[in-house]
Amino acid sequence: xEILQVFGIxxxxxxxxxxxxxxxxxxxNRFAYKPIMRIISERQEVIVRGVKDSEExxxxxxxxxxxxxxxxxxxxxxxxxxxxxxKKTAEGGAHDTIRDAQEKAVALVMEAKKKAEEVRAQMIKxxxxxxxxxxxxxxxxSFRAGTxx
Numbered sequence: 001x002e003i004l005q006v007f008g009i010x011x012x013x014x015x016x017x018x019x020x021x022x023x024x025x026x027x028x029n030r031f032a033y034k035p036i037m038r039i040i041s042e043r044q045e046v047i048v049r050g051v052k053d054s055e056e057x058x059x060x061x062x063x064x065x066x067x068x069x070x071x072x073x074x075x076x077x078x079x080x081x082x083x084x085x086x087k088k089t090a091e092g093g094a095h096d097t098i099r100d101a102q103e104k105a106v107a108l109v110m111e112a113k114k115k116a117e118e119v120r121a122q123m124i125k126x127x128x129x130x131x132x133x134x135x136x137x138x139x140x141x142s143f144r145a146g147t148x149x
Contacts, residue, residue, distance in 0.1 A: 039145045046141055050134040057127035064123035068116035075112030079105040 004011055086101040 042141060046138050050138060053130050053134055057130055060123050060127060064120045068120050071112045071116045075109045079109050
């Protein structure tokens with residue numbers, strides 16, 4: 001106690017200030033630190049989910065590309081088979097049949113390309129929708145978090 005008097009410190013005032021500081025720490029912890037940490041945690045979850053969905057969309061796009069290549073390969077093989085068949089027929093003198101078969105082969109290839117592009121476009125469209133949903137969700141949560149502060 002003598003040391004407090006030497007420095008001119010009143011112990012009652014020191015006790016009240018310590019109590020005020022403890023109340024301030026409690027209030028800041030309760031109403032500032034915990035809510036901020038909760039918001040940060042929620043945002044982390046949204047970001048992780050967004051990254052995961054983006055990776056899935058990339059994988060789907062890759063799958064669509066490989067499906068497109070497979071369809072085109074099958075179409076080319078079918079067209080080659082038809083061309084060989086046409087050549088055999090042409091050697092027999094059926095020129096009209098050759099033209100029909102070539103037209104069918106071209107139509108088959110075009111149809112396969114069109115189908116592959118449709119599959120690819122659909123996959124990209126779905127990926128874009130998912131990414132857009134995630135962006136809107138993230139912005140909405142950010143906005144809500146910003147209005148709470």
